Amino acid sequence: MVAITVPVAAPTAAGGVVKVAARGVDVFYGAKQALVAVDLDIAEHQVTALIGPSGCGKSTFLRCLNRMNDTIEGCRVTGSITLDGQDLYARTIDVVQVRSRVGMVFQKPNPFPKSVYDNVAYGPRIHGLARDRAELDAIVETSLKLASLWSEVKDRLGEPGTSLSGGQQQRLCIARAIAVSPEVILMDEPCSALDPIATAHIEELIDELKTNFTIAIVTHNMQQAARVSQYTAFFHLGRLVEFGDTAAVFTNPRETMTQDYITGRFG
């Protein structure tokens, strides 16, 4: 388990364009190092799954991509992460701008305690994306349709978002993220709090969303990673152990550790 070489497969080989590129990313929480020299490319309009046992740093890595780690006391990120070639950690970058380009969906559905409509409209409102009410209505409708929630909530837009079921709440959170037209959507175990039916719904949705967005998803569920993603990265103890085409990682992993993990021998 020591001396792990870090293989970086270029996803561009599959004909995609690199959207986000991480090079030599180290993350420290105080004195503790959570990520060690991670090199990873995320391909545009593809789903990249990050897998690995608990505490391996996959969520930490995900949260580096929209600088969500900034708000954690004592967290330090070194190395470079670029979005379309632009350094996300450059001194001149506006963090709020980064987060509107790289949206996020969290582990537990966390709608605002406001109406369904206001949940989705909040992002466009603060970024001034709509000139009038009609435009805002259109954005809300499109976002809810993209999140395949429109048919279920179109008659109850005024009800609180928290009154929806767990699966609906998570799709509402996805709609909320979509509404600000981000380029990348980060999903941190979006289905871990949901039942299998709601999970299937979200997975279908992820597959549809990749035509418009680039998606990175953290999951503990191997089948889910295999079903929804085109690329898979396996993290262990803060290091990127293996990264490549999902089919290859799951059927013919290069590392025995990956093999052991995906077959359920540890983790």
Add this chain to the structure above:
Amino acid sequence: MTDVLARDLARARNPAVAARRAHRRRAAEARFRAASVAGTAVALLTLVVLLVALVGQGLDGLRATRVALDVAFDAATVDPDGTGDPAVIAKADFNALVKEALRARFPDVTTRQDRKRLNGLVSSGALYELRDMLLDDPGVIGTTQRVWLPASDDVDQFAKGHIDRAASEAERRVSDQEIAWLDALEADEALQTRFSRIFFTAGDSREPELAGIRGALVGSLLTMAVTAIIAFPLGVATAIYLEEFAPRNRWTDLIEVNINNLAAVPSIVFGLLGLAIFLNVVGLPRSAPLVGGLVLALMSLPVIIIAGRAALTAVPPSIREAARGVGASPLQVVAHHVLPLAMPGILTGTIIAMARALGETAPLLMIGMVAFVVDVPTGPMDAATVLPVQIYLWADSPERAFVGKTAAAIVVLLGFLITMNGVAVYLRRRFEVKW
């Protein structure tokens, strides 16, 4: 080993033992419940006794006795030159009118001493009522009018039955002669005890029958307004800064410790601070609601900050993450999401602090608001006192008639408090968000 285990298991599973245990547990629960009910009952009973006593005595304080006299508004006394000028009329000797009316009513009173006693039946405030009456309607000059004039406090107490007629003359404040006059007035239906507005319209006075709560009420209102305007925004802003923006380092730790300590500092120390800074350094006027409000704001700030921080911490972090995730700036996260959700808790803390400030007298002692102030303040720079001080001053007065006034003032203070709490509850309901 196995023997011990078997014995323990057998004992634990013995139905008789289990039944005994259940019985003991149920008995303990019943005892606890009984104690709780008894405690609540005692508390409720005390509250009812307090309220009944206060309201009963307070209503007595709201009623005042008046004497009807035929006052001759003699033009020679009131306006000798017939100018009709209000400035001249206002300076007239109305006391003479009252004395004249009394002499006309009881013509057989001749000795100087008896005259003096007779004049004492009517309150010294009667002349102001006559003056206001003339200024309102100068047409009554030259006529004789039947006017209800306020009686003195001893007459008032006698009419209300607080002075025992059967007691020996030396032991009561009303002499036999005075009782005879009063009985004569009563027979003429010229003596009446009824609800009086004076309590709500007048400021403080040495004469109980002329003393009112208005000065203290307005003083309390002005002081509370200054306190709220300063303490609430400052306290909330401090809480937000410390909780949401400030870095965690030695300085913020030091500030936090100091704020927590300030919340426990005796209130009179804040009064000293106010005296030293607001009066001596800044040079603000003494006894002013502005200074009182500033001092009470300083006293309330730590409580508001602590409650505000607790309310902000209670907002789930997931809401902050969600807002940040859609690209809200730190200020937007706080203003749009965290603050509205924390508002009910912040308001609760604020109202606790304000309620404490409303009942506070010690810090006001140092800045001269514990004082006998007759005039009703018209602004935050006027000399004023506050409700709890007024209650203390009246309770401390020797006249029997102040007992009712004190009770009425306490009811007013409680009413003020309940109104303030009511507003807070209403605001909290409005801000409360269902999850």
